[in-house]
Amino acid sequence: MNRTIKFRAWDDDVKHMFYSEKAFENDYFFEFKNGELRGFAIRPPRPSADPMEPPEPYCDDYDVMQYTGLKDKKGVEIYEGDIVQFDVVRSIWDEEKHEVIEHRPETWKRVVEYKAPKFIIHWYPNKIEVIGNVHSTPELLKE
Numbered sequence: 001m002n003r004t005i006k007f008r009a010w011d012d013d014v015k016h017m018f019y020s021e022k023a024f025e026n027d028y029f030f031e032f033k034n035g036e037l038r039g040f041a042i043r044p045p046r047p048s049a050d051p052m053e054p055p056e057p058y059c060d061d062y063d064v065m066q067y068t069g070l071k072d073k074k075g076v077e078i079y080e081g082d083i084v085q086f087d088v089v090r091s092i093w094d095e096e097k098h099e100v101i102e103h104r105p106e107t108w109k110r111v112v113e114y115k116a117p118k119f120i121i122h123w124y125p126n127k128i129e130v131i132g133n134v135h136s137t138p139e140l141l142k143e
Contacts, residue, residue, distance in 0.1 A: 006067035008079055009039025010135035013060060017136065030064065037064045068112060076130045082112045083140050086127040109141065 007020040007030055018028040018039060027042040038061040045055035065080035072078055087107050111134055132140045 003069040004067065006077070006079075007037065007039070007064045008067075009062040009064050010081075010133075011039075011041050011060070011062060012135070013041070015136065017133070033061060038062065039064050072128045072130045073126050074129060078112055078128075078130055079133070080112055081134045082130045083109055083132045083134065083137065084112060084128045085109050085131045086129065088127075111141070 008017055009028075009030070010017055011028070018026060018041070020030050029040050029042070030037060031040060032038070040059045040061050043058050043060060045057050048055050068078045068080070070078045072084065078084065085107060109131070131137075134141070
């Protein structure tokens with residue numbers, strides 16, 4: 001089974017998400033730094049304190065989020081750091097009667113973590129919807 005390998009990173013300075021497949025078009029790139037993949041933003045030159053030294057461009061680096069290889073119910077790619085929402089019915093089990101006594105509909109919101117088990121996404125692929133991410137819409141987790 002082939003899986004597409006993609007990455008993205010959040011440029012916190014300009015509040016912009018950049019993606020590995022389009023990075024070089026917009027002064028962004030991905031590269032390993034100290035054994036860890038990082039996303040980089042190329043910045044305009046800063047003036048030097050030394051007037052004899054020409055200004056040089058510099059880079060800021062950011063944490064990378066990997067594509068899970070999965071899509072939500074609308075076909076949106078799911079990455080680490082995405083906030084997903086889905087409806088479930090939680091069953092309340094009565095230990096004494098050994099039976100389900102209530103089925104309670106609930107809406108769950110979760111942050112996608114690549115290292116964590118993705119069982120929820122595999123169980124409910126047609127119900128999950130990406131509603132934001134931890135960088136541009138963190139307020140969704142407070143609701």
